[in-house]
Amino acid sequence: MTLDGFVADSAYTFPIGDVSAEAERLLEGCQAALAAGIEQCRVGNRLSDISHAIQVTTEEQGFSVVRSLVGHGVGRSMHEEPQIPNYGEPGRGPLLAEGMTFAIEPMITAGGPDVVLHDDEWSISSADESLAAHFEHTVAITADGPRILTAATSKVAS
16 A cells, blocks of 8 residues: 555455364464564664564464565565564664654464465465465554554545
8 A cells, every 4th residue: 555655565364264273373373473573663672673572472372483574664665674584583683763664574374484485476375285374564663652554444435
């Protein structure tokens, strides 16, 4: 989506029909990992604090972080620097400052972390064919804490 020349990025994994308890747990786990990453989007934290929070939250639930896909900066272009891995040690990388805007997007699996890019060069699935989930929000760093720019609202356009 674009507004006044600025871009936002968002993703949501939707269950279709009746899903297994494992699938439901994976979806909840991925949303928890997203929330943990967003919580770290605070002035004075380091970029890798986001990555670490996502990894810890994911692995504590017994899931794997896809390591070959990353979150990213977002502004006037969809995929800007810096890249934000969904794993890593805390306290590394650039300091987060007011006005920075990131797409935080954990991608996790119920199996291993490896993925396969399909022939259409867009579709991706887990290499071991395990369940996978992906949630994403564009988040601004503000003096008052993280501000989710892509949160859904209940307003309907008329």
